[in-house]
Amino acid sequence: MLKIKRYLKKYRYNFNGLILCGLVFFAIGATAFCMVANSREAEKNKKLAQSLISGEPEAAEALSTAVKNAVDQQRAKASSVQPGVPVGTTDPPADEKVVYLTFDDGPSENTKKILDILAEYDAKATFFITGANEQCRPYIKEAYDAGHTIGLHTYTHNYDEVYESDDAYFADLEKVGEVAKEQIGFVPCFIRFPGGSSNMVSAQYNKGIMTRLVKSVQEKGYQYYDWNLDSGDAAGCGKEEIEQNATTDKINHVMILFHDTQTKDATVEALPYILKYYTDLGYEFRGIDRDSYVSHHSVQN
DSSP, X not given: OHHHHHHHHHSOOOSGGGGHHHHHHHHHSGGGGGSOSSHHHHHHHHHHXXXXXXXXXXXXXXXXXXXXXXXXXHHHHHHBOOTTSOOOBSSOOTTOOEEEEEEEEEOOTTHHHHHHHHHHTTOOEEEEEESOOGGGTHHHHHHHHTTOEEEEEESSOOHHHHTSOHHHHHHHHHHHHHHHHHHHSSOBSEEOOTTOTTOSGGXXXXXTHHHHHHHHHHHTTOEEOOOSEEOOGGGTOOHHHHHHHTOOSSOSEEEEEEEOSTTOHHHXXXXXXXXXXXXXXXXXXXXXXXXXXXXXXXXXO
16 A cells, blocks of 8 residues: 555546545445456455455555556546636636746756756646657656646747747647657646747748737637746856745746756756755645646737
């Protein structure tokens, strides 16, 4: 049972407790005998429950595998694109103190360093990936398996291509979605626009495209995420500047913009300070999920 508890603790979910508590009690308690209509399946579960109660190692291992599979399936479903199913909230619980560390532009040679630091603090984060650095793509799966969230940023990050037209944007999004699917088995519903939804650079290529895209992505089952705190690493800030920019005690739901590229060593160096800062203030570090706070900017184009 300890193995099951450790696995469940690895991830955080809000969607009905994953229905997993019921699964565990179903396997342990006598109620397992009447939960499956099919008599053959019911008998199988009855024997499993009896074996578990009697302490047979094989039964415990079977239950552990069943719980793991259920967790994996529910997690993938909850993170997948589902047209018509709402994603996120702009009105999160006021009494929660949560930090969403978000990293754009990866994976990169720095991804592994970031993952190792996050593990030291038992902190979860979100990685908005691109199609760059094909040799680093295994880090996408490593991040996901460690309990972090994978989101979509852009395949090319070439503004002139991405924002040439609505169709061009979605072609790029679908392409990076396939990169994610190759690594984690599904296309995530969490996205971040190149430059954020408030970017003005898109106006150089297509007037009004952001106004249209913020609506159409949600209609297609995605949700877009901006940020309410910018680390400044994209502008080339050094370690101390990033530490200052990325810390605040004025916001309960903090969504911080970082970048995960080969050149962002200062981001990696600043991360331990930022993690300790918020830990000392009692914040929790979460990856974005289907119930998370959504940060939206004011659209400018």
